[in-house]
Amino acid sequence: MDATFTIRVNGNEHRLTTDPDRPLLDVLREDLHLNGTHYGCGAGDCGACSVLVDGKRIFSCSTAINEVAEVAGTEAAGQSITTIEGLSNGAKLHPVQQAFLDEGAFQCGYCTPGMIVAATALLKEKPSPSDAEIIEGMNGNICRCCGYARMISAIRRAAEQNGGAK
Amino acid sequence: MNTPISDPLGNPTSTGQVEDEPESGEQTQLNRRQFLQSLGAGLLLAVIVPVDALAQERPPRGSGPNRTANEATLAARLHINEHGRITVMTGKVEGGQGARAQIAQAVAEELRVSPEMIDVIMADTALTPDDGGTHGSQTTPRTIPAVRRAASAARDLLLSAAAAKLGVALGELEARNGQIVNVANVRIKQELTYGQIATDVANSKAFTASPSRDIQISAVADWKVLGTSVPHPNARALVTGRHFYPSDYGGPLVLHGAVLRPPAYRAKLKSVDLEPAKNTPDVASVVRDGDFVGVAARTSLAARRAIESLEKSAEWDTTAVVPANTTNVYDHLRQNVRGGADAIKNPYADELTRSTASLRSEYRVAYIQHAPMEPRAAVAHFDGDRLTVWTGTQHPFDVRNELVRALNIDSPDKVRVIVPDFGGGFGGKHSGEVAIEAARLARAAGYAVRLVWTRAEEFAWAYFRPAGVMLAEANLAEDGSIDSWFYRNINSGNSGIASPYRAARNNTQFVQSEAPLRQGSYRALAATANHFARESFIDELAVLAKDDPLNFRLKHLGDERMIAVLRAAAEKGGYAATRLLKSVGTGVGIACGTEKGSFVAACAKVQIAPDGKSFRVTHICQTYECGKIMNPANCLSQVQGGLIMGLGGALYEEVEFDAGVIKNGNFTDYRVPRIADLPTMDIHLLDRPDLPSVGAGETPIIAIAPAIANAIYHATGKRIRQMPIRLDPA
Incomplete structure (x- = not known):
């Protein structure tokens, strides 16, 4: 049965009536047309669908809409969702985005939004991560072009510029 | 950026410069005339470059895919608008390999403008010429020269038009920075912008040209844009999530x-x-x-x-399902070989029997899946x-x-x-x-x-890189040289099958079999399987000859480019010292190869776990040479990425199946390289300005697996003849 939800994404509230089992990823892409969050596996195995929920990285492909939205007529409070589109401030890129851009840390770029979101969450928790912490924090994200070396450089660069510390 | 061009669903076109939200477009089929109107006033050039005019740019060796009719000529379309912005239309696609940047560089180089002045429209059957697909590392050796000739022809046209307009001799003019400038007489400032000339020439008609065979393209020594690390043109859209896949x-x-x-x-x-x-x-x-x-x-x-x-x-x-599975697929492929037992019979069998130094080995590679992140x-x-x-x-x-x-x-x-x-x-x-x-x-x-497609569909219903069985047999003459060389690749393919090692007699072939799964192309295709088998086998022959594997290779190689990458990998990878000072549980292995005209060598170091059941790749030095490098940063990305993707096939990736059913169609059970799998990498690109540029998207994948298998042999004395390489198959 469809239910009515209020979902807060990138600071905007959206009200929609839909199937409560739908993955957050599908709602972002199919209803809100926020295409920067990508489908990769549907099972939380690859990180392409990463978004921030109250600052923490989650896999939107395996999170149902009713887990993160405010459900009309219930106590369930909505959480604040940030997608790749919400990271930059107008024309000014988020420091992690800027670091990925400066390092050219992408090939096809399909995994890149998920990588940037995951790195943003990582740097928020650990503003100056060691290489081991970068690897641990990013191992849930697959880049099939295997451009990992540049990603590590980009995250180091963002950390040096204190990108995630704010 | 130029105005987004409308399309039936109001989406942006594929110029790759998607920065703004898509504007809603007209719900009409776009035709070419409307499209040209949307580009603004200006000059359209369709330049036909006969393929034989490109012969000198073609890689001297390597087996590219068969040329299709479309590739008999390569057409390039260029448009210069009234502001001097240049649009190039190409049938090539961008899937992360960097073609978009390189094509922009090619045009910018010959038209003497900055690459930011170039928009590249790719792979739209209504707008772009048919360049016959994007495969086999052909964009660099074939498309880029064609595009450069077209841009060069455009420059000539602009110069001629300017000469007529200004009433000066052609030799007094030069193209620079989007302008035609009178360089002979610097006291009078005489110049026309490309935009001015393009709108002027366009008043007559659109221009179709077949440039003469001797059309001048810039010499490597004069390159200003090619040879530099021009970034991905839509980089910003990739990091903001605004690019439309x-x-x-x-x-x-x-x-x-x-x-x-x-x-x-x-x-x-x-x-x-x-x-x-x-x-x-x-x-x-x-x-x-x-x-x-x-x-x-x-x-x-x-x-x-x-x-x-x-x-x-x-x-x-x-009823039509083939009852093969992950374990018996190799027997299945051998038993169903096309041409029967004769097709895999060694004509030098007698030589092997008579020789005091002969060897027969069988190698196997598993079915693997491309698993691109976007299904x-x-x-x-x-x-x-x-x-x-x-x-x-x-x-x-x-x-x-x-x-x-x-x-x-x-x-x-x-x-x-x-x-x-x-x-x-x-x-x-x-x-x-x-x-x-x-x-x-x-x-x-x-x-x-x-x-x-879902990930499960992508794993099960996309075609696979074929599994293969490789038979290698050889015998050595008294002097240690290779007397006979017999090689069969069953099912996996022809690419990279030709041995670079001298042998007095050589019988090498690919033979087809009955495939239990749907199979097709893959990055470097069978070059990975053939190099795994050959570079492992040559290591085995070195042992047989009681020679060092590097020495043995060098004795039997003739190609100076191969020798150069091999020596460089050995030197920079610390091969000799590690061989000499071998400590318990460590090993070093080397491998080299060529495919699609470029050359690669890898020197890998491994550490075996104390229980002997697993191992870790601790260090990889890879050297790579693809002629003159057109975009060093992109080339390095391709080599790093290819190497690590190759590590996946070498160590982890194997499609498990039984009677047509895929058993591990997800990223938990089908393991691809992740960031934690990254070994220490030491990559060296050997730039050769004296050689034509060839593609770098495939060949860097082929040397890593045999280098690791050879390192494991060095560490343990155990020869692993199967990819993925596992010390303890159970």
Whole structure:
């Protein structure tokens, strides 16, 4: 049965009536047309669908809409969702985005939004991560072009510029 | 950036510079005239470059794919608008390999402008010439020279037009920075912008040229843009999530599709009850056409639920299913070899028997999957009887033809295939199945449909890199040279099969077999299998000859380029010292190879776990040479990425299957390289300005597996003849 939800994404509230089992990823892409969050596996195995929920990285492909939205007529409070589109401030890129851009840390770029979101969450928790912490924090994200070396450089660069510390 | 060009669904075009939200466009099929209007006033050039004029740029060796009719000539279309912005139209696609930047560089170089002045429109069958697909590392050695000649012809045209306009001799003018400038007489400032000339010339007519054979392209020593690390033109859109991949098209104007899949490869649909799907909430359309059954729904969850309802009643004929599985597939391939036992019989068998130093080995590579991060995806939209499809494919024009046939459309002109920069191909996106499926669903629904394959579908229903059995047999003469060399590749393919090692007699062939799974192309295709087998076997022969593997190779190699990469990898990878000071549980191995005209060598170090059951690759030094490097940063990305992708096939990747059913079709059970798998990498690009540039997207993948297998032998004395390489198969 469809239910009515209020979902807060990138600071905007959206009200929609839909199937409560739908993955957050599908709602972002199919209803809100926020295409920067990508489908990769549907099972939380690859990180392409990463978004921030109250600052923490989650896999939107395996999170149902009713887990993160405010459900009309219930106590369930909505959480604040940030997608790749919400990271930059107008024309000014988020420091992690800027670091990925400066390092050219992408090939096809399909995994890149998920990588940037995951790195943003990582740097928020650990503003100056060691290489081991970068690897641990990013191992849930697959880049099939295997451009990992540049990603590590980009995250180091963002950390040096204190990108995630704010 | 230039104004976004409208298309039937109001999406941005594939210039890759998607910065703004898409503007809503007209709901009409775009024709070329409208398109040119949208580019603004200016000059359009269609330049035909005969392929034989490019002969000197062709790689001296290597087995590229067969040339199609479309490739007999390479056309390049250029447009210069009134502001001097240059648009180049190419049938090539961008799937992360860096073609877009390199094509922009090629035009910028010859037209003497900065690459920011170039917009590249790629792979749109309504706008771009048919360049015969993007595969086999052909963009660098074939497309780039054609584009450079076209741009060079454009520069000549601009110079001639300016000379006429200014009333000066051609020799007094020079093209620089988007202007034609009188350089002979610097006291009077005499110059015309490209925009001024283009609008002037365009008053007469669009220009079609076949440049003369001796058209001048810039010498490497004069390069200003080529040879530099020009970034990905749509880099900013990639980091902001604003780039539109094929699976992003359609916006609010699409239904979401899903397709009923057989339980096993080669199973045929006998019957299915469509009613439950039709009754699923939010389902707009259910269609069956022969074996094809699909639905279109308001959400993709509704579409998947409708398919689940069909799976309950579907009955399948499984008599054609091949009963092979992960374990017995190698016996299956051997037993079903085309031509029977004779096809794999060594004509030098007697020599082997008589010789005191002979060797026979068999190597195996598993079926693996490309698993690009963006699964196959297409958005299909009918406007009357005209069809537009956005899809991620390496062959836009072939996919257009596939659509024409599959949907019985009476003319290819009624089908437009647009390939936005897509999320990875690796040789896996040559075909148009998802485009056809989306188009069938769109036709049935009377509405645009977006179809994105699930990861499980991508693992099970996309074609695989073929498994193979490689037979290698040789004997050594008294002096340690190779007397006879016999080699068969069963099923996996021909690429990279030719041995670079001198042998008095050589009999090398690829033979086909009966494939239990659907198989096709892959990054470097069989060059990986053939190099794994050959570079392992040559190591075994070195042991037989009681020689050092590096020495033995060097004695039998002739090609100076191969020798150069091999020596460099050994030197920079610390090969000799590690051989000499070998400590318990460590080993070093080396391997080299060539494919598609470029050369690679790898020196790998491994550490064996104390229990002897597992190992770690601790260090890889890889040297790579692809002639003159056109974009060093992109080349390095390709070499790093290829190396690590090769590590996946070397150590982890194997499709598990049984009787046509894929058993590990997800990223938990099918392990691809992750960031934690990254070994210490030491990569050296050997730039050769004296040699023509060749593609770098494939060859860096081929040397890593044999280098690791050889290092394991050095560490343990155990020879692993199977990819993925496992010390303890159980």
